[in-house]
Amino acid sequence: MLNELDRPIQREVLTLCVNGEDHQVLVPVHKTLLEVLREDLGLTGTKHGCELGECGTCTVLIEGEPQLSCLLLPIQIEGRDITTVEGLGSTSELHPLQRAFAELGAAQCGYCTPGMLLAGRALLDQNPSPDRDQIRAALAGNLCRCTGYSKIVEAVELAARRGGAE
């Protein structure tokens, strides 16, 4: 571990398109997308629970597909649209999923929520009226310790009924 400090750092200038905005960043190539979003772009809405791909907390959308940002290198996804929770909606204009989560109590501590919302968004974009089994299967890579999942499933259903796909 100590000897790693002797290694040179390969830095890259990368253009990352995040939530519809282009950002040019100069980052070490070994910094994961999770770290670049949070530490270089100040987008701390994307959370982390394990950094090993075991919990789903760090889920972002890459071209609309849920992927684990803790296991992505920006250099591998340069040029592909990245959506984080900040790009889903704002307090002035909540996405139907955000509204449904708020209304039904699907967010308690809120820490798994960004990842859940994005996984839900990807599902509804692909399948505008999923049944409960499909919702559970699509979100099965996202862990939550607060809700017991029921309200999250109901919120995705509610958002679907309200036309949650964009």
Next chain:
Amino acid sequence: MLRLPRLRYLRQGSPGEAAAAAADLGARAMLVAGGTDLYPKLKRRQFEPDTLVGLSHLRELREVRGDAAAGFEVGALVTLRAASAHPALASAHPGYAEAAGLVSSPPLRNVGTIGGNLCVDTRCNYYDMTYEWRKSIGFCMKKDGDICLVAPSSPRCWAVSSSDTAPVAIALGATVVLAGPDGTRELPVAALYRDDGIEYLAKQHFEVVTSLRLPPSDGVRSAYVKLRRRGSIDFPIAGAGVALQLDGKTVRWARIVMSGVGSRPVEATAADALLVGKELTPEIIAEAAELAAKPAKPLDNADLAHFWRKRMVRVVVEQAVEKAAARR
């Protein structure tokens, strides 16, 4: 946060060039496709390259070509999700598609590749731990240490083969195409693995898997059953991939291959032989499953008690044979 070590990331123009770059760098380099297996391991310092030779930009490896009649050539960079959802592939070889769809969890399958899953590192819960944890226990034979912690008097490593797609690929008689610095070669998936927890792949470290070739579907029925603790995320505790062909009610041939029971996918050749020419009654299936489970030797280095895992091998084999037989 757990972070990756400093790394260089190289992008070469073709699989052959990637192989050449990796060969030149020797042990300093590792190939990486999606990275979903490698990056956690790098964060835990289970591998310590200083250079990654990236493959994910090689667009030509992201295609699925062929059809049920001619067989399929599945590019190594096809994601597990894409493979599991590919209509023609899933229809022709449902066992393979379902295995791909059972790997880990949905977001991981959107990045993890079929080539990567064939090459997934063997696992052991003395080994798949952080650097600090492994240092505290004195490391192990597979990385930085001298002994196998699950079998201290053993001269070899017992890390477990954990690929979900390999068993079905082997059962189907699939082959892989490998690209080296000087050309390509093709070998049966069955020959891709070695019975060792450390050197578990029978290819050079620098050889790039470029595609998986699945045979024509031609009356072949396939299935994969995965046993894991939870409905998502977990690796297989035991898995059975089955391919078989029936003449009416009798078995023309059958191949049963198991994951999670040894350092390589294990083919139950005795069980295969037993089934030939037989009608698939519950009794015959049970007898075959019993035979299949015999060579399975789970050790105390994975989830749940190994006596239970051993018992479950025959259950997953039975279920997989039944599921395959019921296809079409």
Next chain:
Amino acid sequence: MSQSSDELSVIGRPLPRVDAAAKVTGVAVYADDLNLPRMVHCRILRSPHPHARIVSVDASAARRIPGVKAVLTGQDLPIRFGIMPVSQDERALEAEKVRYVGDPIVAVAAVDEEIAAAALDAVSVEYEVLEPVMSIEQALREPPDEPIHDPAYTHRPFNVHRQLSYEFGDVGAGFARADYVREDVFFYQGNTHLPMEQHSAAATYVDGRLTLWTSTQVVHYVHRALAKVLELPMHRIRVIGAAHGGGFGGKTDPFAHEIIVSKLAMVTGRPVKCTLTREEVFYAHRGRHPVLMWIKTGVTSDGRITAMHYRSALDGGGYGSYGAASAFYTGTLQTTTYDIPAYKFDSVRVFTNKAPCGPKRGHGTPQGRFGVELHLEKIAHDLGMDPVELKRKNFVEPFTRAVNWLRVTSCGLEECTRKVLDASGYLSRDRRPGRGMGFAISSYMSGAGTAIYWNDMAHSEVQLKVDRTGVTAYCGAMEIGQGSDSVLASVVAEELGLMPADIRLVTADTDTTPVDLGSYSSRVTFMAGNAALEAARRMRNLLVQAVAEKMGVRGDLSEIEVRDGRIGDFSFEETCELGTAKFGALSTAGSYRPPRIGGPFKGSGVGPSPAYSYSACVVQVGADARTGIVTVNRLWIAHDVGRAINPLLVIGQVEGSVYMGLGEALMEEQTYRHGRHKWPSMLEYKSPTFLDTPEIETFIVETIDPEGPYGAKEAGQGPLLPVVPAVAAAIYDALGVWLDEIPITPEKVLRALEARRKGDVPRYGPKAFPTFDFGEPIRVQPPDPHDMRIGVELEEAFRRARGVAAGEGLRPADAKGGSPPSC
């Protein structure tokens, strides 16, 4: 004061939580989201040995690494701390001895995490490795090398930390008159909270003032610990609770990393942040104690309990944490559900070389509840009775006092039971091998009646400021996802005729908010809620007075309506101006301190609560006899919450508790192999995913408790408790075997089936309770079951009984016990 539901405008409505928007848009700021100018990052070197003496620490090479700004060792933080006054046994960095793999030794602050982590590798520590103690049985014997803690601290033999023994009433006589007596042994393995958010804290030290942002449940206790260890006065320390990503009891201790970043901020003059890796969260732990239990109960031939003797042995890990209380909790609350005329309770907590155990949702009661519920199931079967019938026969009556002096007020046990039995069809269920239903009940405190450290002050304080810009409520209570912010806002809004979104909240900031002890023991709705109620009613009176004067109303002001944003003839905004004009600055305060409830004996402070919630649960399982795999198909839970201040939030807490109970029942375990945590990872530590959690049908029962705010009681912990025994009972129903050990994994089910096939007792579980001499119990006369006195009246009665004159200080005998560790 109780109000009927139709008079209430806010209370009882399923409104979205007040912090919902921040959470669903990702703008809530959690501790690791903080990024302050010139911030440095801290990583901690932890012991690789379960038990060792530290011979030397050489951090010189680490200090020389470019980018390293400071290194701390145990010499820099020698003062001990701990959550409980009787267990001040931790150091932020150990200098003498390490007691579990993960014990902190050295801290490095560097310009980035990478350098800090690498620098840890450059620290060399020399250890004298000692033989570890890794089980309860080992801890109760002569240690191979040396005890884990100095005997001058524990005053106990071997590795015993605490022990207690009580006898309420005469159990000997109780057993003598029983027609049937049964003994059972159970084991409940340890597990952990696994919050999605890893612990994180950031500190600055500017101008002699320390500020710490942290993910905690208890800003006040952290505040006290910082003052003690850093030797700073409390008014020079500010602790701010950052947005909180899950605690469940895992963030109720002051932690080493909080003290370390504070010290590093003082040393470097720069902001310092430390976020634990997931592995480190497993080492921070403070989770469910592994508990061995032995229970013996006597019943009459028709199933009425005549006496119970309960013993528990807790595996406490390396330090005290809340353990002194945990031991009590394993055996104290049995009596809040069942009428037990004579009760003997012994408990011993031991130290082992594992991560320290503490409070996890339910805090000691899930283990005891599992044991007692299954034990009564077995008795019922022995008597040929339906277990539901036997349990129901022994249900406590509302408004009675238990044999151990715990005071039951509102009690919805019967109603909860009826609801789940009806919804599930349990009594008329289709009996088939491989399918089963199980029933269990339980109860939990709405806040511990005694504070962690003895004092005469309120447990929760709320201040309100009203001015021409609106209302602000200040309270030290910590929102941990349970909805405490929403409860505060709802109570204030209800009283002032507003909506919760109209109430500005300032919470969990020790500079600005009055003290609330913290979000643990399910105390916040009850205690902060009552404090808020008092403050809000005082404010309401002031505002009504100002309006009355303006309206020319005299005498009875009750006709002035406070509702829908208006007070009398005026809008709330106008009222604020009237109030300010009349009184000047409008500021009120409210507080709540639980009255004295516990009995007249040492140790009576643990267990009493101003009110108990009640829960009943039916679980339906499929259990495969061939594989041992158990699937929970459906679950019905009824919870007596007193009054649901916000049903949306209550249901969320109930479902979350149920989910955690299922996880514990079937897959979660914190186990050790070769002296260390077997698998400190989120992959290997199994917590249920979407696909492992069944549909949950929740019923809210409201008994309107006389002392809860609007009648409210707790909802955050109680519903976990019945789930675990209900699962075990369902498995017995399905397969005819008893799983007397948690978690219930497939191999254990198979072993139990094997035992039955061989003609042995059809169970899997521990064989025996270890031999331990608990000594003479403290014998306590039970109270009159109808004696509902509390507070001053009760204290008076005790004084008279002891012959102590009024005015002489009577410190409840549970206040202190044991002496501080030698330093």
